[in-house]
Amino acid sequence: MKPENIVLGVIGYDCHSVGNKILEVFFAEKGFNVTNLGVMVSQEEFLNAALETDARAIMVSSLYGHGEIDCEGLPQKSKEKGLDDTLLYVGGNLVVGKTPFAEVEKKFKGMGFDRVFSADVDLEKVVEILRQDLEKFAGKTS
Amino acid sequence: MKGKDQVISIDIGSTWTKGAVFDFSGSNATVVKRSTLPTTTDYLPRGVWSLIAQLLEFPPDFPREKWELPAIYFSSSAKGGLKIAVLGLVPELSLTIGRLVAWSSGAKITDAFAYKLTRKKVALLVEKNPDIIIICGGTNGGHEETNLHNAAEIAASDYDGTVLYAGNEAITDEITRILSGKKLIVTDNVMPDIGKFQGESTRSAIRDEFLTSIVKGKGLDELVKHFGTEPLPTPKAVLNLVKTIAHTQNSWEKMVVVDIGGATTDVYSHCQSIQNSEKIFLRGVEEPELKRSVEGDLGLRISSASLFEIIAKDPAGANINLDKDLENLENWVELLQEKPQLLPDNSKQKEFEQILAQTCIRQSIARHGGEIRQTWTPQGKVWLQEGKDLRQIPKIVFTGGYAAANSGVDLYEVAFPTSKPADPEKIKLIPQKPQSFIDVDYIWPLLGNLTGIYPEQTAKLAVSSLN
Known part of the structure; x- marks a missing residue:
């Protein structure tokens, strides 16, 4: 089976690069073909890269608390670009303050993201979910 | 008369054929003689031979069999030069890289289209009859659908030039099958990863293509035979x-x-x-x-009309202060359109x-x-x-x-x-x-x-x- 392509990056004006590098190495070790766009990535860059690489998933990180405004509209633009089969994951410190994670998750799912993760999530769990989601998708389209 | 370290260089342009004799015998090269004649567009070698006679100061009745020629190198942009159309996926990514590769090969780009071709775009593309159509887009192992679609559209068209595939390498076999009825060259993907530029193999394929097929039919093959050297696109x-x-x-x-x-x-x-x-x-x-x-x-x-449009939009930026001057400039530009040699x-x-x-x-x-x-x-x-x-x-x-x-x-x-x-x-x-x-x-x-x-x-x- 060929490795699945995923696109990774930190959205908006966010320069946090350490976690981004960790995610790149981690997903590559798990057998994914990772296109890492690095930090300060715009919505358009995520979508253009996903289109050229035929990515199965876009993994958006945000660490600086402005995730909501940066991510707004991304799922809709993704549909416009024809990326209907591309999963949209988002994770990190998505909002400022101590909002309960359940609320954050609800908000971002409402925006159209498929999965929402907190900053302290176990990455092994994320990979497990990603594989399940990709399988579900593959079952749907074939 | 001429030293053995002298060489002639000639550039056949769309309007003028320019040439010079250079001397490389000393430690510093020098220009011995320089000359220009109108390009003989109906048959390019005629103008080139006249220019050589002028450069070497041969008398008009000196028969060509007796000419002793130094090494001659030449370039050409006659008859529109090397014309390339580029098809890519995303405008900011693969299409941008495809255009950069075509330009750095010395080509003139006739069209550049992103995403899937429509029938209307295919018609526009074919009408301009580019020497080469480059299909690129998709990183290696990435997007496939658009290239397959565009290849099929080109395959179904009556385009009879060369198709150069420089996109996602994972679908090379399918592309080769779809375009089996056309002249196809396959090179490395110009964008193997997001934002990465990889133009060398495509550029060298374009150069070979320029030499083998484009040079023919413009009389340049005759010059290749006589000079024993191959022309470059001028750029x-x-x-x-x-x-x-x-x-x-x-x-x-x-x-x-x-x-x-x-x-x-x-x-x-x-x-x-x-x-x-x-x-x-x-x-x-x-x-x-x-x-x-x-x-x-x-x-x-030739392009002074479009240039004038740019100036008219922002006369102050072009240092034009009076409305009247702008009108006079427009008249001058119109005159240039009629008589480009003015x-x-x-x-x-x-x-x-x-x-x-x-x-x-x-x-x-x-x-x-x-x-x-x-x-x-x-x-x-x-x-x-x-x-x-x-x-x-x-x-x-x-x-x-x-x-x-x-x-x-x-x-x-x-x-x-x-x-x-x-x-x-x-x-x-x-x-x-x-x-x-x-x-x-x-x-x-x-x-x-x-x-x-x-x-x-x-x-x-x-x-x-x-x-």
């Missing part, structure tokens, strides 16, 4: 020269060349695309060290010529260079860069007929008179007070043909011939 000759100078001449590693012509203004640059800094982040494609761009709407004769002969016309040329220079350099904008993040101030950073360029060379006629003028200074108070948030990445030079003898395109045999001497002569 490719200039690219070779820029590269050779940058690699061999002290203090010339970073440079820009602007060629202001009748139909287009071409800009060549040699420098790193981005300056190393932790505070600068690149958006989009990382552009190559050696880059060429072509502006089809900026030219002093030269300005009074002071007003000379001023108009200067306004047109300044706009070509200003616009073409601004488009060749990128842009950087400042932005604040919670971690402090950073810069976002798009395109190539030309601010580090210390030297700029102007070539072409207009430049040669304006020796002694600082054309850069004239085109960018006072640096306006820059917008601190958004900066055009153009050269900052570079030293200006003019190719006064208009020999750079000719020297470009000789970099393969006498690289260092050619580069040295090119630099020392500047004014």
Whole structure:
């Protein structure tokens, strides 16, 4: 089976690069073909890269608390670009303050993201979910 | 009469066939003689033979069998030069890289389309009859559908030129099958990963294609047979020269060349695309060290109408103050359309010529260079860069007929008179007070043909011939 392509990056004006590098190495070790766009990535860059690489998933990180405004509209633009089969994951410190994670998750799912993760999530769990989601998708389209 | 270290270089342009005899016997190469004749478009070799006779001072009745010829190298942009159409996926990514590769091969781009071709676009594409259609897009192992669709559309069309596939390599077999009825060349993906430029294999395939099929039918194959040398597309000759100078001449590693012509203004640059800094982040494609761009709407004769449109939109930017002047300029441009060979002969016309040329220079350099904008993040101030950073360029060379006629003028200074108070948030990445030079003898395109045999001497002569 060929490795699945995923696109990774930190959205908006966010320069946090350490976690981004960790995610790149981690997903590559798990057998994914990772296109890492690095930090300060715009919505358009995520979508253009996903289109050229035929990515199965876009993994958006945000660490600086402005995730909501940066991510707004991304799922809709993704549909416009024809990326209907591309999963949209988002994770990190998505909002400022101590909002309960359940609320954050609800908000971002409402925006159209498929999965929402907190900053302290176990990455092994994320990979497990990603594989399940990709399988579900593959079952749907074939 | 002629030493054995003499060579002839010829450039067959769309209007003029230019040539010169160079002497490489001493440590410094010299120009022995230079000549120009109209291009004989119906049969190119006729003009070339007349030019050679003039360069070598043969009497008119001297039979050609008796001619003793030195080595002859040549380039051609006759009959529209090398025409390429580019099909890519995303405009900011693969299509941008595809265009950069075509330009740096010395081509003229007839069309550049992103995403899937419609029937209407196929018709437009085929009508212009490019020598080569490049299909690119999709990283390796990435997007497939658009290229398969576009290949099928080309396969079904009556296009009979060459198709060059330089996209996602994972579908090469399918592409080869779909285009089995066409002349197909497959090269490395021009964008193997997001934003990565990989043009070498495609450029060399384009060069081979230029030699094997494009040269035929324009009479150039006859010259190849006689000279025993192969022609270059004219812009490719200039690219070779820029590269050779940058690699061999002290203090010339970073440079820009602007060629202001009748139909287009071409800009060549040699420098790193981005300056190393932790505070600068690149958006989009990382552009190559050696880059060429072509502006089809900026030219002093054939393209003067589109050039006038640009000036009319912003007369103050072009240093035109009076409405009446604008009207007179329009009349002059109309005249140029009718008679492209016209030269300005009074002071007003000379001023108009200067306004047109300044706009070509200003616009073409601004488009060749990128842009950087400042932005604040919670971690402090950073810069976002798009395109190539030309601010580090210390030297700029102007070539072409207009430049040669304006020796002694600082054309850069004239085109960018006072640096306006820059917008601190958004900066055009153009050269900052570079030293200006003019190719006064208009020999750079000719020297470009000789970099393969006498690289260092050619580069040295090119630099020392500047004014």
